[in-house]
Amino acid sequence: MGAGFAGVACVRRLERKLVPGEAEICLVTPFSYQLYLPLLPQVASGVLTPQSVAVSLRRSKKHRTRIVPGGAIGVDPKAKICVVRKITGEIVDLPYDYIVLAPGSITRTFDIPGLLDNARGMKTLAEAAYIRDHVIAQLDLADASADERERESRLRFVVVGGGYAGTETAASLQRLTDHALRRYPRLDPKQIKWHLIDIAPKLMPELGDRLGRTALGILRKRGIEVSLGVSVAKAGPEEVTFTDGRVLPCRTLIWTAGVAASPLVSTFDADKVRGRLVVSPELRVTALDGVFALGDAAAAPDLTKGGDAICPPTAQHALRQGRTAADNVIAAVRRQPLRRYEHKDLGLVVDLGGRDAVSKPMGVELRGMPAQAVARGYHWSALQTNVAKARVLTNWVLNAVAGDDFVRTGFQAQKPATLHDFEYTDAYLTPDQVREHARTLIARG
Structure with a gap:
C-alpha cells in the first residue's frame, strides 16, 4: 500500500527476489508514478518540469506486479481484507496474506483560524x-x-x-x-x-x-x-x-x-507513537498478523541511537525500510527468520x-x-x-x-484550492466501518 520511497523500494526488491509463481504482488496507489519529493521546490520554482520528478512505475518495475489505481481507505487485519477506493470512486476489496503499509504522510496542520x-x-x-x-x-x-x-x-x-x-x-x-x-x-x-x-x-x-x-x-x-x-x-x-x-x-x-502520518494509520486498533504505528525492529505491527508498516506510517525503533528513539520520517529511512520489509515478507513466506532494521546515516x-x-x-x-x-x-x-x-x-x-x-x-483556478483538496484527507473509513464492511463480505460468502 503506497508508491512512495518505502513502497516502491519494497516492490522492486520483492520482484527481484521472489521466484516467479511463488507469490502474487499487488501495489495500491492512486497515481502511476513515484514522486521524488525532495525536488518539489525545484518544480515550484520552474527549474524542473513536473514530469521530471514523477518517476513512472511502469518503467521502474518489472511486469509481475499488479497496480491497482486507487487508495486504501481501510484494512481489516482479522479478515485480511484491504478496502480500496479506485480513482473511479468504485470500492473494491483485496484479500491478502501479507500487507505492507507505506501510505506516506500528509501535511501537519493545527487549529489556526483560516x-x-x-x-x-x-x-x-x-x-x-x-x-x-x-x-x-x-x-x-x-x-x-x-x-x-x-x-x-x-x-x-x-x-x-x-x-x-x-x-x-x-x-x-x-x-x-x-x-x-x-x-x-x-x-x-x-x-x-x-x-x-x-x-x-x-x-x-x-x-x-x-x-x-x-x-x-x-x-x-x-x-x-x-x-x-x-x-x-x-x-x-x-x-x-x-x-x-x-x-x-x-x-x-x-x-x-511538518508532516503527520496518513489518516489510514488512525483506522487501526494498534499502539501508536506520535500518530505512527508502533512496529518491532523487524517492521512488523506485532499485534496484527501479517501486517508490516514502514516509512512515515511507522514508529520504527532507531537501533543505532537506542533507548526510546524512533527513526525520523526521511527518504533515507523509507528506502532502506522498504528493502528490509521486502526481505522480511519473503522470509515469512518461506518460514525463515526475520531480520531487524538497522541503518547508518548518510x-x-x-x-x-x-x-x-x-x-x-x-x-x-x-x-x-x-x-x-x-x-x-x-x-x-x-x-x-x-x-x-x-x-x-x-x-x-x-x-x-x-x-x-x-x-x-x-x-x-478561479477558486483557490485548499490543503484538503490536494491531499484527500477525508476519504478514510473508521475501524467500525471497516469491520462492518468485512462482516458484509463474509455474509455474502
Whole structure:
C-alpha cells in the first residue's frame, strides 16, 4: 500500500527476489508514478518540469506486479481484507496474506483560524505546480494594479516551516521572483518580500549549529526575512497574523510545518507513537498478523541511537525500510527468520538554488558549490530510472543556460484550492466501518 520511497523500494526488491509463481504482488496507489519529493521546490520554482520528478512505475518495475489505481481507505487485519477506493470512486476489496503499509504522510496542520482555507502545502506534485502558477499570478496582478495596498499584499510571500521543505521552498521561490524582476520593469524590487518563519529556535537543527548559521546567513543575504520562535496566529485571504502580533498584508501563505502520518494509520486498533504505528525492529505491527508498516506510517525503533528513539520520517529511512520489509515478507513466506532494521546515516543535503547549498555527507560539512554538487549528485543518483535521470539533468542544464521562464500553465483556478483538496484527507473509513464492511463480505460468502 503506497508508491512512495518505502513502497516502491519494497516492490522492486520483492520482484527481484521472489521466484516467479511463488507469490502474487499487488501495489495500491492512486497515481502511476513515484514522486521524488525532495525536488518539489525545484518544480515550484520552474527549474524542473513536473514530469521530471514523477518517476513512472511502469518503467521502474518489472511486469509481475499488479497496480491497482486507487487508495486504501481501510484494512481489516482479522479478515485480511484491504478496502480500496479506485480513482473511479468504485470500492473494491483485496484479500491478502501479507500487507505492507507505506501510505506516506500528509501535511501537519493545527487549529489556526483560516489556515485550512488560505494556506497552500508543498506535499504533492499538484501543489508544487499550483504554487508556481500562483506566485507568477501575483507578479502579473501586482504589475497590472495601481492600488498600492493590493500590490503590497500580492508581493509579500510567507513560508511557514524552517525544516528542509520550507527552507528549500522559500529559497527556490525567492530566486524565481528575484530573476523575474527583469521581466516586470514596473515592479519595485523592494516591494517583493519573502518571510520564512518557524516556531523552533533554530533553522534546520539537524544540520548542526555552524551549517545552520551558514544557511541562515545565505537566506538573509538574499533578502529573505527569517523569524524564529514565531508561527501563524490567524490566516486570512489578504493578510496573515503572526504569534508575535505582526499583521502583514499577504496573499501567499505556504505551509510546510511538518508532516503527520496518513489518516489510514488512525483506522487501526494498534499502539501508536506520535500518530505512527508502533512496529518491532523487524517492521512488523506485532499485534496484527501479517501486517508490516514502514516509512512515515511507522514508529520504527532507531537501533543505532537506542533507548526510546524512533527513526525520523526521511527518504533515507523509507528506502532502506522498504528493502528490509521486502526481505522480511519473503522470509515469512518461506518460514525463515526475520531480520531487524538497522541503518547508518548518510548525511544531509540542502539545495538553496543557484550556487547556494549546504550539505553534510557522512558528517563532512560543505558549503557553496561543493555542497551543491553533492546535493544534486545525491538526488540525481537516487532517481529510479535512467529516463528520470536524463530529464532532470537536461532540465538543470537548460535552466543554467537559458534561465527561468515566467509562464502560468493553467493550474491557477478561479477558486483557490485548499490543503484538503490536494491531499484527500477525508476519504478514510473508521475501524467500525471497516469491520462492518468485512462482516458484509463474509455474509455474502
